[in-house]
Amino acid sequence: MTSPMTSAAVQELQSLRLLQERPRVLHLQLHRPGKRNALDLRCWRELVQVFRDIAQDPECRAVLISGAGAAFTAGIDLAELGSLLAALPAQDAARRAWALRRHILEFQQSFSAMERCPKPVIAAVHGPCIGAGVDLISACDIRFCSQDAYFQVKEVDMGLAADVGTLQRLPKIVGSQSLVNELAFTARIMRAPEALSCGLVSRVLPDKAALLEVALEVAEAIAARSPVAVQGTKVNLLYSRDRPVSEGLQHVATWNMAMLQTEDIPKSVQAALDKKGPEDVPFAKL
Template identity: 45%
Template structure:
């Protein structure tokens, strides 16, 4: 089979070369670094507050992942936490502020509208990890509580340290998890009995249990060894075709929520375009010439 890149295709794939350089916003609760080409490290950065997720952090998470999804210099994102904990979960001061806002209304319909808007905003911020077209790898150390479980459940790959522990805490504080854990985690671990127990009891589960139920892929002895290995994995992913990687993530998530046939139709519709891309041509030529490392353009 012979493929030829047309002038129209060249224009499409290289349109980005004439666009202005992409710049990131500044963040108060996140720290963004890139030490390897095409790999960005997003760090929860409220170490003095155990990385508690206040309203600003929730909003910045959504904004950050939306930006990185469009950033052609980013192909993989590694999510970590600065300080002692990965995150202690939602900042309860936010809940108190919400209570004050609700108290400003007398009618139950208006009170409910305030709460629903609050919940939907936080849901969208967590879903930004899933909607981000770049793979998101979570590297968790020590405590990952409540909203933190929601956050990593929306990532694509999860690793943790031996001292990591997790808790679906919401029933312990008189509510149900409402930003993704109840929807995503059962599909990740594939065992409703185990998941129901963790959600109903709000008990802590450690790194080894998280590994045994399939919530994390690998457990590392130290944070240093985890970050070293995770960055190597991210670098490996970043060396692959961004066209192939981004479509793979899109297809995985689509297929999770649709029938097998719908998933097959979805990928067929997309691959009829992608198999004409410069990435496919470069990769097949590299295989033919035994070149193990084709260089792919930004996307």
């Protein structure tokens, strides 16, 4: 069945493209290939709206995000960033600061909306993933890349500290504060083998075609499982990431006092007894 997200409203997207290539899986492309998918102001706004809509789409159970053309993303569109800074109110420093803070918080929401979306999000990275691209993939649940991919926390080279998620999320992904500090202080490039060894990505594929095929297969495997189970798992993983183990255990106990009553459990058990896979179970929409 076609997802509501592939309706006419989605066709109005300009910096993004949304496709449905597998059942219950949406494929979101950064779609400014002529600009190496640099994130313009329209793209930041579209990301928020798309992921808010996906969160409410009962047909969608998993999302793949990739880049059109030869790059995943070159990061924020510097020309548009310059225009934004130039348009700050010509008032005293305090008022300019408040206006700038509002813009930063709006940018942060673009990736936080992706993280908060209960549907798992897989990033498929090929070529350069620079600056805001690292912020973006840090908000994804699963990250794969091609052999030609490279990653760069570029902000210090532009004279600023990264401010839309990398400094907060990346240390919890790679598990080495020293490595994160090195990357953030020096803006050095991290290539695919190192990204795999440090845990930034969990698979490296030979090329973009193989990358997208494997990422879509994983998304399809996720979408075949109970949406109650998968989305509950994501919610609890995120909740527990930022809290002590004891609080996470309390939260999942409260969560499952309701969710263990789902019809998906007896359906899944019966399928296992019948030697069937989850893809054979007609789970209801969520």
